[in-house]
Amino acid sequence: MRNTIILTILLFIAVIGASIYYFTGLNGEKKETLRPLTFLPEDTFLISTFHNDATTDNIFNDFEIFEALIGKSEMKQWQILKSKLLRNTVLQPYVEGIDIYISLHPEKEHISTLFTIPTHEKMDPEHLAAIMQEANQHFNVTQKDTLGTRIFHLANSRKDFVVHIAYHKEVLFASYSDSLLYKVMDNKAPKLAAAQIDYFVDNNSRNSPLSVYFVHDQVPNIANHLMRNASGNFLRLFEHLGGQSAWNLNFKNDALILSGESETQHRKENYLEVFGQQSKTTQRLFNYFPENTASYLAFAVSNTSRFQQDLEAMFEKRGEWEKIQQQFGELKRSKDLPLVEDIRPIFGNEFAIVEQSNQTQLGFIALSDSSNLSKRIHALASAAGDSIFRFDQANIPYALFGDPFKTFTRPFFIRIANIVVLANNQSVLQTFRQDWRRENLLVNTLGFKNFEKIQGNEANVTFFQRTRTASPIINYVLKPAYGSIFRDKENFGFQDFFSWSAQISGNNGDFLSSIYAIYKSKNALGATADWTYEFDNRPITAPWVFEHSDTSQFILIQEQDHTVHGIHPSGKKLWSAVFQGRIVGDAQQLADRSIVLVTDRNRLYRFDSNGKGLPGFSIALDTEPSYQPTIAELDGQQVVLIPAERKVMAYSLDGKEINRWKENTLDGKILFDIKVRDNRVYVGTDNGHFYQFNAQGEMVKKDVVEASQFRSPIALTAVPDNKIIVMAIDTAGNFVRMDFEHAPEKKQVGSWAGKSIISFDSNNQQNASAVVVIDEKKLQVFGLPDGSARYDFTFTQQVGDRPQYFNNGSLLGIASRENSLIYLFDEQGAVHSGFPIEALPQFYYGKIDYNSGNYLLCVRRDKKLYAFKN
Known part of the structure; x- marks a missing residue:
């Protein structure tokens, strides 16, 4: 791939066409007509049409994509024309309910737009003159006769906006180029072929607000008009293809989607024709592409024998097949490796070409059987060191798969999993291997995840271009006039x-x-924040939302220098205070709105919603807390229970230590928080010792789970007769239930690594309804109390942070620190609308004030807290 594939240009043209809605919006039913299209010149780049009804107007009213690609200034001009001309009461009876066409045409240094508006019946020349007279209030209107037709020229006072309008054979034409109007009205100028027009009309969906028509033979002309150099691999697929495509718009406010059908002239020498008798099939190679991918072309074959047959027919048509047979005949004679019978079966039915941001290229080919490659590799290739090989015979990939590998004459290659990766340079392969090991992959980026949600992975040919990584290449390839448009962030939105x-x-x-x-x-x-709050250092806790008064709430968060901030729901600072140490676990709010938390500097804090410490606080602790406190009522008294390795520390709400709890030394380290239910306190330890204490701190019962280790919290649930069951999951994947009366029950629910993260969706007042397991990249959720599987999800990067729960546990938050993505799952396992979002772990989702909607509070690498309204 010599340069990036400039599909951007085709879409740029298509969306310019789409924006005609600003020029339309008239009510009425569709009237089919071929007549308006018969005036369009032969070199028309593209045609689109809109249904002229109120529904279309409403659909596109907030479609940001149009303004991004057309430009703000151009949109304003079209709005003026729409309101001042097409809304004119004299004109409306003639054009009401008519489909309006827009087409794009090449001129010397730019692309000109033509608006084509047929009328129901012939318009009285005096009516048009009256409309122009009224337009004279807003424009400087002049006129002249050309080719027997009167042309009106409308200009604003600065003459930086000039539109030319003509009424010719019951069709209104408007353009910013008068020479284009002359061409349209000149009967001697070549026009679109009748067959091309028929195809457009036949494939113009009545249910789509926009249809786009494109003649394939215009691809080379478009490339030559817009680009400095010759077209890239993707555009070359259309060269000599013949035929045309008709697409219809699928509406989505964060994506332009055009889908439809394409016909060709079945020229066997064209590579794309090799896929005409294939059918769409799953493509998977994109999972291997590096993060710095600028563009790729991926291919998938559903019928191998037909593909091979059509590929050979293409080579024969080009006069290349005999040469290929001669070239590989020597390989068959010397090493008994026939191309089709022995070499082709080594490889699978997927292949791809990737262009990276530095313009280096990689080839990817799936293997059908990696062991088959191992047997044949020394007959096919020679070792080049560092587990890199090089084909001994030239043009093997080209002979097997055709045009995409034409530049890979005698490439080097490595094997990764069940694919081979090719390059013309060993260092390119070494760099890719490092990216693969470090998981620096395209699929790990937020943008690609959003892309996957919109575009499926079933096709025969897929082209993809990533704007950020491809931008330098696009700027280089485009001619200066179009490059400046691509770079203009004030008027356009290509970036x-x-x-x-x-x-x-x-x-x-x-x-x-x-x-x-x-x-x-x-x-x-996650795109536009309602507000941001900037810190001096990196925040180190999740944002918590607490009550501030009867009328408002507030946000609490701590940054790296241990400063704790109180933030108003509007993003304004309420207060800040430096605490001794980092907050351990979560901060918690009591009924009187005071907040209780502990830090890793052995401090217990209790303070009001204005950040003022309550009398007697903060308190020095004898031992460092291992997790957040549990605030519970025991024998009618509010007690703060603090886990501290092998001990439970207890304090009253006025800061007095309850010494009798210190007398208990546990046989293991306490796991996470302490559970309390019905005047009983429950504690679990890492070595399988589980305790039940009474309200006075005396151990009542103890259960030991033999031959098990635990790294997860415990959870409680009530069964018939109000019996309390303690639940836990050990590191071997056993679901353990204990009632302190019978032997603990074990049930195998999974097989996970020792560092798996396990969590229950409960707090001290709730029965746990689900258990969440994160095993490296895999999320699994099991229902309780039976441990049945609910759903699972596989991330592209390893997850190392504990889950978060929102909306009373109905929403599950997961953060992937490696690629800075946060996810939110509903109870059925579906990713919540708008997620994943780029942010660091530890976030908040829900209301931030009594009457607010749902907000996402999250932190990004710029050390700011962002508030995004959902």
């Missing part, structure tokens, strides 16, 4: 698109095709 992509699938000789542009919508969760 706000994560990616551009296209998918093509065989369809009985023709194709199904789709185009996608994924947009970073300003209205999407």
